[in-house]
Amino acid sequence: MKLSQVLIAGLVACSFAVAQDAATTTAPAPTTAPAPKAKKAEMTKSVMGTVVAVDAVASTIIVKAKKADDTLSTTDKTVVMPKGKTVADLKADDKVTVWYKTEDGKMVATKIVLAPAKKAKKAAAMTTTTTTTTPAAPAAPTSGEAK
Numbered sequence: 106m107k108l109s110q111v112l113i114a115g116l117v118a119c120s121f122a123v124a125q126d127a128a129t130t131t132a133p134a135p136t137t138a139p140a141p142k143a144k145k146a147e148m149t150k151s152v153m154g155t156v157v158a159v160d161a162v163a164s165t166i167i168v169k170a171k172k173a174d175d176t177l178s179t180t181d182k183t184v185v186m187p188k189g190k191t192v193a194d195l196k197a198d199d200k201v202t203v204w205y206k207t208e209d210g211k212m213v214a215t216k217i218v219l220a221p222a223k224k225a226k227k228a229a230a231m232t233t234t235t236t237t238t239t240p241a242a243p244a245a246p247t248s249g250e251a252k
Contacts, residue, residue, distance in 0.1 A: 148206075149204050149205065149206055149215060150204070150205060150206075150207075151202055151203060151204045151205070152168055152170050152175050152177075152202070152203050152205070152212075153170065153201070153202045153203075154168040154169045154170035154171070154175070154200075154201065155168065155169045155198060155199070155200055155201070156168060156169075156195050156196065156197055156198065156199040156200075156201055157169045157174055157197060158197060159192065159193075159195045159196065159197075161192070161193060164178055164179045164180065164192075165177060165178050165179065166179060166192065166195060166203075166214070166217075168201060168203055175203075175212060176212070177203055177205055177212045177213070177214045178211050178212065178213045178214065179192045179213075179214050179217075180213060180214075182215070183213075183214045183215060183216070183217060184215070184216045184217070185216075185217045185218075185219065186216065186217070186218045186219065187219065190219060192217070194219075195217070195219065199219055199220070200219070200220035201217055201218065201219055201220065202217075202218045202220070203216070203217050203218075204216040204217075
């Protein structure tokens with residue numbers, strides 16, 4: 106019995122010594138959470154389509170794209186091109202390309218480019234003019250010609 110107690114005590118002492126040695130030599134560096142990275146600038150996306158409606162009170166525009174209608178918020182920082190245009194200048198059926206960022210689940214327009222209106226064909230080309238020509242009357246015979 107004494108022998109078993111001595112052996113157990115020796116094993117316990119050795120295990121503590123080994124554990125303490127392992128703790129001092131291979132102790133990992135304290136774990137700290139990595140510093141939070143600065144939020145990446147959100148990628149700007151775009152939608153191209155036709156303006157369905159402009160709501161100045163709610164500061165939104167609705168654009169009919171190929172797949173669905175998109176409602177985009179506008180801000181005082183929203184740039185409208187061509188230069189000199191504003192969101193108030195947009196109207197239904199205008200062709201636009203809108204670049205936006207998603208903020209708090211909303212599509213916020215950063216830039217709106219109004220497509221140039223198709224140039225109307227020249228009025229002359231659009232109007233059909235019909236001209237009728239009547240054949241000239243046969244010329245009267247001159248004195249030297251035979252009848």
